[in-house]
Amino acid sequence: MAQSVLAASRWGAQAIKQAGQASVRLVDHFPRELVDDIFAFALKKQTGVSLKYMLDFGSKPIERQLILSAQFLHNELPVRLSHRVAELENLPYGLSAKPHVLKVRDWYVESFRELRGFPKVKDASDELQFTRLLQHIYRRHANVVPVMAMGVAELKRELAQTIGIDDLPDIHQFLDNFYLSRIGIRMLIGQHIALHEPPRENHIGLIDTKCSPAGVCQDAIDDARSICMREKGSAPDVTVYGDPSFTFPYVPSHLHHMVFELVKNSLRAEHDRFEDSDHEAPPIRIVVAEGEEDITIKVSDEGGGIPRSGLPKMWTYLYTTAKSPLDEMDRSGAQEGSDGPSVLAGYGYGLPISRLYARYFGGDLSIISMEGYGTDAYLHLNRLGNVQEPLP
Incomplete structure (x- = not known):
């Protein structure tokens, strides 16, 4: 090195x-x-x-x-x-x-x-x-x-x-x-x-004082599956386990961004793995758990997992296994008023930026993978809201 x-x-x-x-x-x-x-x-x-x-x-x-x-x-x-x-x-x-x-x-x-x-x-x-x-x-x-x-x-x-x-x-x-x-x-x-x-x-500004993690997850699932259907022609099912009536103060747009990214990756992994298989892609599972300090959201798929050698690369910018749309954006120009068009994969900064969103309010994002089986993503959200911004 x-x-x-x-x-x-x-x-x-x-x-x-x-x-x-x-x-x-x-x-x-x-x-x-x-x-x-x-x-x-x-x-x-x-x-x-x-x-x-x-x-x-x-x-x-x-x-x-x-x-x-x-x-x-x-x-x-x-x-x-x-x-x-x-x-x-x-x-x-x-x-x-x-x-x-x-x-x-x-x-x-x-x-x-x-x-x-x-x-x-x-x-x-x-x-x-x-x-x-x-x-x-x-x-x-x-x-x-x-x-x-x-x-x-x-x-x-x-x-x-x-x-x-x-x-x-x-x-x-x-x-x-x-x-x-x-x-x-x-x-x-x-x-x-x-x-x-x-x-x-x-709502207090951007903050929903009664943000439902299960509700936001469902919205993110709908958006991610819609894109998967458009890009791939089909999309695996996604099941949410958790109390839909549970709420806590959070910024829904941040939570949507993070869950959308995780579900999008799982959809792509399962679709690609089972596309030519005789078996139907199993449902992706999302579990919302309520703790005293943290709300944890686990996204589990059976998309084949990631080799251990590849895990560190997931947190590096512009690493991706999909075709990158950045060259096309470079030719056509970024869309005004957006953070870039919503495509299924290819940018390479979705996961590291999602982790930053989690850390901004005192949470975190971690990935555990079983090569040959699937991947579990753990999104931790600070429930107390008392963590100061981690300013660089």
Whole structure:
């Protein structure tokens, strides 16, 4: 591994030298004052919040609370954005010079500049204007995940002849931190925006105070099976075991994202294994268990499992056994207002990002596989809501 990393370092130095000729550094594209401001903010400490704090704070979204929320975001978001810009500016192996990575960096710079240029929020009128700015920023960053994935895919192709991207732990650590930070930024912005929307029963912003894990699982199953039917022509059955009346406070969109990813993978594995078999694919089983500290959701399939040597690769970005749609997205452009089109498989970042969603509120995601039989995925969700964001 040491030799491969050394080779990549040499290759990266050459890429950076070539990139320098194309003037990709921040200071070559933005005013010096703005660049200095970004790096000054990047030295500041980020302030994490918990699910319980968001619940308590948003329980009565009166004018004063909304102003306080806007003031917090006005101070906090530039700090978080600047941390990411500083990282994007200094990535190894020439990744910072990739056009897609530069596009993402410039989105972050532009959002930082707009937030810094917005005057202090003092009253309800200021808060409304600030919320409109947040909506604009939220839309701007909608496609960060697939666009960043395209940049990493380009690096992977270029390094394919020398080393594998699995041998670049610093790239994987950066992507973990970057995507985890993105989840936090979108949660904070989305929560503030949602507090302005018409009240929904049992909802405080994006948080459902009576989120039914079994109900969300069923919605995710329906969506995943629909895609499997469209892509493969058929889909194995999925059975949910758990009390449908059990609820706890959580963000349904996060839970849907994680369960959808797990079910999607299980559907594909079972379909592929039993496609040419005389036996019908057995039902995928989902068990929802209630603990005092955690809610655990287990997704079990009989899709043949994964070799032990392949398990670590599941948590690396852009590792996939399916044909990747990223090249097609690169030609056609990412869809506006989405995190990428919903296809059955191929992106290679579904599992690692699902684990980040779980960890964001103090949970986790683990995979146990029996090669030749099937796979069990364990999704742990923190029930207490008292864990602060794991800020990178």
